[in-house]
Amino acid sequence: METLRERKKQRTRDALLRSALELFTTQGYEHTTVDEIAEAVGVSQRTFFRYFAGKEEAAFAVQDMAEARFVAAVRERPPHEAPMETLRQAVLEGWDGLSEAIEAVVPVELYVRMYRAIESTPSLLAAHLLRSAATEETLARLLAEREGVDVDADPRPRLAVAVFGGVIRVTERQWCTGDDFSLEAIRELTASYLDQVGSALTGNWRVT
Known part of the structure; x- marks a missing residue:
């Protein structure tokens, strides 16, 4: 207690x-x-x-908490799930608890403003990219362990995490620059953008 x-x-x-x-x-x-x-x-x-x-530690405190919760959620996903589905469900199902955790410390609106400040401050953006790379490496090794593959010999864990991380960055930027900061808005954006990964990577984008 x-x-x-x-x-x-x-x-x-x-x-x-x-x-x-x-x-x-x-x-x-x-x-x-x-x-x-x-x-x-x-x-x-x-x-x-x-x-x-x-x-710097204060600037990233809320993001660090969010990333730690996401990594923990990935660890807890059912072992039979495919890697990309594991990442998808961990982030989509984790927004409720994450939103509550953030609100217990700072208003979501302040969290959004801080994200914008990080994106527009060179020293913070550099630190953010380094931190993101470290988190992605942790996730790649976690997926490799779940799937029983060698992360240094099999590129798939790092490729999956890199694609997923890119989608999340695009989603967060879109959410933070919009007018709707609700939980439902970012959940819908995340699901929508993840659904477009396949066609974006393999489809023809040209408008005829």
Whole structure:
């Protein structure tokens, strides 16, 4: 059972995270200092560093949580599922729990604004791509283990994850630039875009 001390620490961390994301998205990541984040919550810089190694860790905290939940969901999928179906169901069925987890920390609208800030800030975008590559490697190795293949000899796990990751990036960008930030909107976009992968890769796109 969570103690009073643990709840207080979680509230402080959540407050620092919300403060950081609000400042990053209103005045810019590069122009925001740790002191400003801590001051907005009424704590010291030292307290900030008890919870986050630095600004970058705070900037990606919610995304890291989301990616960790997705990897866990993939691990829990039934072993008989084909790899792409496993990825598809893990993301589509996981949106409900993920949305609740995000809302428990920050509003979804702030999460969306932070995603836009990452996309428009060179240093954050570079870090995001590195983090995404690491997550994709984890997923590829997980799929290889599930299927009983050698990830370094068989290209299929990495190819499947690369295609899936590309679809998710396109989906998130479309969702974040639209007007509907609802759970249903991103679920529908994700399903629709995943359904188009086959024809996009093998079909003829020319309009006659």
